[in-house]
Amino acid sequence: MNIVEASGLGKRYGGTWALRECTLAIPAGHVAALVGPNGAGKTTLLNLAVGLAEPTAGGVTVLGGLAAGSAAALDGTAFVAQDTPVYRNLSAADMLHLTRNLNRRFDQPYAQARLGELGIPLNRKAGRLSGGQRAQLALTLALARRPRLLVLDEPVAMLDPVARHDFMALVMTAMAAEGVSVVLSSHVLADLERVADYLVLLSRGRVQVAGEVAGLLASHRLLTGPTAEADRYADRPVVHVRRGGAQAHLLVRATADDPVPPSWEAHPIGLEELTLAYLREPGAGALPGPARGQRAPHSEVTR
Amino acid sequence: MYSGQHLRVSDAEREAVTDRLAEHFAAGRLGQAEFDDRVERAISARTRADLSGLLAGLPGTGTPAGPELPRGGGSAPGSPIDFRLDAASGVPTYLQLVHQVEHALRLGYLKPGDQLPKVRDVVASLAINPNTVLKAYKELEVKGLTAGRPGQGTFIQATLGQVALPELAGLHKALLGWLGTADAAGLDEDGMVALFTSALRDFYERRGGAGTRRGAASGNTEGVA
Numbered sequence: 001m002n003i004v005e006a007s008g009l010g011k012r013y014g015g016t017w018a019l020r021e022c023t024l025a026i027p028a029g030h031v032a033a034l035v036g037p038n039g040a041g042k043t044t045l046l047n048l049a050v051g052l053a054e055p056t057a058g059g060v061t062v063l064g065g066l067a068a069g070s071a072a073a074l075d076g077t078a079f080v081a082q083d084t085p086v087y088r089n090l091s092a093a094d095m096l097h098l099t100r101n102l103n104r105r106f107d108q109p110y111a112q113a114r115l116g117e118l119g120i121p122l123n124r125k126a127g128r129l130s131g132g133q134r135a136q137l138a139l140t141l142a143l144a145r146r147p148r149l150l151v152l153d154e155p156v157a158m159l160d161p162v163a164r165h166d167f168m169a170l171v172m173t174a175m176a177a178e179g180v181s182v183v184l185s186s187h188v189l190a191d192l193e194r195v196a197d198y199l200v201l202l203s204r205g206r207v208q209v210a211g212e213v214a215g216l217l218a219s220h221r222l223l224t225g226p227t228a229e230a231d232r233y234a235d236r237p238v239v240h241v242r243r244g245g246a247q248a249h250l251l252v253r254a255t256a257d258d259p260v261p262p263s264w265e266a267h268p269i270g271l272e273e274l275t276l277a278y279l280r281e282p283g284a285g286a287l288p289g290p291a292r293g294q295r296a297p298h299s300e301v302t303r
Numbered sequence: 304m305y306s307g308q309h310l311r312v313s314d315a316e317r318e319a320v321t322d323r324l325a326e327h328f329a330a331g332r333l334g335q336a337e338f339d340d341r342v343e344r345a346i347s348a349r350t351r352a353d354l355s356g357l358l359a360g361l362p363g364t365g366t367p368a369g370p371e372l373p374r375g376g377g378s379a380p381g382s383p384i385d386f387r388l389d390a391a392s393g394v395p396t397y398l399q400l401v402h403q404v405e406h407a408l409r410l411g412y413l414k415p416g417d418q419l420p421k422v423r424d425v426v427a428s429l430a431i432n433p434n435t436v437l438k439a440y441k442e443l444e445v446k447g448l449t450a451g452r453p454g455q456g457t458f459i460q461a462t463l464g465q466v467a468l469p470e471l472a473g474l475h476k477a478l479l480g481w482l483g484t485a486d487a488a489g490l491d492e493d494g495m496v497a498l499f500t501s502a503l504r505d506f507y508e509r510r511g512g513a514g515t516r517r518g519a520a521s522g523n524t525e526g527v528a
Contacts, residue, residue: 031432169430176426176433194388194396194431270393 001064003028003149003181004049008058011044018044020205022058026183026198028148030212031175033192034185035275036202037282042185043082045202046153049183050079062149075104078147082154084138088127092120092137099141111144114170132163139167143174150174152184156191164188168195189272201275203282213271220274223250225264232261240277251277312354320345320354324416382420384412388429396431400439401446408448408463410471419449419457 002025009022019041026032034042047053048060051069059067066073086095092115100106115122118136126134135155142150150171156164168191174180186192192199199216201209209216220239230241230248237253251269260266269277324333324341333341341357348354384407386400394402407413422436440457443449450460485495 030434165430169427172426172430172433173423176423176436190390193390194429194435197432197434 001028002026002061003030003064004032004060004062004183005065006045006048006058006060009045009048009055009060010057011041011048011053012056017056017205019048019202020057022202022205022207024200024207024210026181026200026210028064028181029179030198031172031182031184031196032198032200033196034183034200034202035187035189035192035279036208037279039204040202041205042202043153044205046079046151046183046185050074050077050151052079076148077151078142078145078149079151080138080142080153080155083158084135084155086126086134086138086141089125091123091125092129093122095126095137095141096122096144099144103145105146107144107146110146111140114140114143118166118170130163132159132166135159135163135167136170139170143170143180146178147180150180150182152182154185154187157187164191171195189275192275193271196271199271199275201278203279208282209278216274217269217271219253219255220269221252221254221256221258221266222269222273223252223254223260223264223266224248225250225261229261229263240281312348316354317345317348320348320357323358381424382418383407384420386420386425386429388431397435397439397442400425400436401442404439404443404448405463408459408461413459415459415462417459418455419443419459421456 004024004026006022006024009019010017011019022041022045034045036042044053048055049062049068051074054069062068062073063076066076087098090098096108096111096115099111100108112122115137118133118140120129120133120137126137129137135158139152139155152171155171156167159167171182171184172195175182184196197213199209199211199213200207224247227243227246227248230243230250238250239253240251242249251274254266256266256268258266324345345354345357348357384403386403388396388399392399404413404419419440422433422440425431425436426433440449440451443457444451448459448461448463449457451457482495485498490498
């Protein structure tokens with residue numbers, strides 16, 4: 001089952017396409033990270049997926065084919081917007097009351113137990129909670145709806161490291177205990193490495209990379225060798241090149257079994273390095289993009 | 304308690320008894336020698352009569368495959384070990400978990416019958432993807448070191464190095480002496496590692512290729528790669 005599926009999805013604001021020709025299928029049971037520079041279309045894509053925005057072109061479904069924004073889709077989806085907003089003048093208890101009455105399904109005992117564990121005082125106004133506690137409150141309200149899909153827009157960007165860890169621990173626990181699928185956008189690449197097992201890279205409103213992290217990492221290698229020979233690989237699927245006077249680093253699409261040219265060394269790469277390499281090559285540059293024909297079994301690269 | 308004492312036992316029955324013995328051993332109700340002896344007898348048991356005495360004198364002997372196993376010793380029914388992560392190591396997260404279990408087995412922190420931390424608890428304490436923990440536990444199961452019990456968790460079922468702690472301490476001390484000599488001879492850390500690795504390879508080659516265990520040596524090379 002695909003937890004989010006988009007086909008030719010586009011959203012235009014005035015004369016600007018915020019998202020364009022977005023086609024992807026995120027399977028259920030993953031933590032899918034949506035990564036890209038500012039203005040790449042991350043928030044637009046998430047808003048379309050949860051039904052807060054209407055597509056200009058194409059369509060998007062969630063939870064295995066339910067139209068985004070339909071009553072059935074909304075029942076199974078929970079969304080925490082950027083900066084985890086709550087009503088600052090309401091207490092945590094008021095927020096619980098409000099959320100319970102605005103939703104068809106709300107697990108009050110779960111919410112109360114979780115807030116108790118987190119040590120969030122029910123009678124304190126949300127505006128007087130710490131940033132980390134506010135984020136936990138917003139997340140708890142979302143999880144108490146017992147969603148099958150949890151969508152988080154930049155959930156930890158504003159949090160300190162401890163609050164960030166505690167927030168993600170709560171998300172991961174919900175995933176382990178209830179099998180919630182998670183789609184989140186983030187700038188914090190280092191945090192993604194521990195959490196994300198599916199990557200969607202957006203650039204200038206288009207999907208640049210999508211696939212399971214394990215598959216993507218297994219199908220990319222960093223080759224290090226003499227700069228003079230770097231151009232010999234112009235017809236190979238090179239993603240990104242860093243040239244020094246004598247030594248060059250090529251990020252190529254290759255597996256551990258692919259032969260390494262003499263006088264070159266091949267290294268496996270991490271998620272952060274892979275992401276950065278693609279972010280630095282957002283469009284058609286001096287170098288050819290990944291070859292279209294070369295597709296790894298679990299990943300897909302489009303340009 | 305067993306009817307039909309002359310009936311032949313199945314592997315599953317033998318396993319149920321060794322599992323129970325491992326539980327009691329982990330809980331400190333059996334000494335090492337007694338445990339080894341009884342496991343040996345369980346494995347070679349042919350009839351129910353052979354098996355029936357092996358759990359004698361131990362609590363809960365009426366239910367060889369009971370779902371709730373009482374665990375003595377620890378305060379909470381948890382695992383003897385706790386995982387940590389080194390973000391700077393460059394080793395994939397799931398592999399770090401695998402290495403830590405192997406390490407704990409080798410040093411005797413984990414014994415057959417011990418439970419690994421529950422996936423939920425690992426996820427909650429490290430804030431990592433549950434799929435990562437599952438992948439690590441699956442890898443350990445494939446290596447034959449653990450077994451999953453539906454609804455209960457993952458349990459250790461094999462040992463790695465059977466060297467006792469005092470002996471390990473002696474070996475550690477001898478190695479420190481060697482390191483001192485190597486240092487005095489002007490070898491730096493990388494040089495020592497290289498020399499040790501090459502000597503290790505020679506040692507197992509001389510023993511004949513089949514002797515190479517997937518123990519410390521392979522774990523280390525994975526970590527370095």
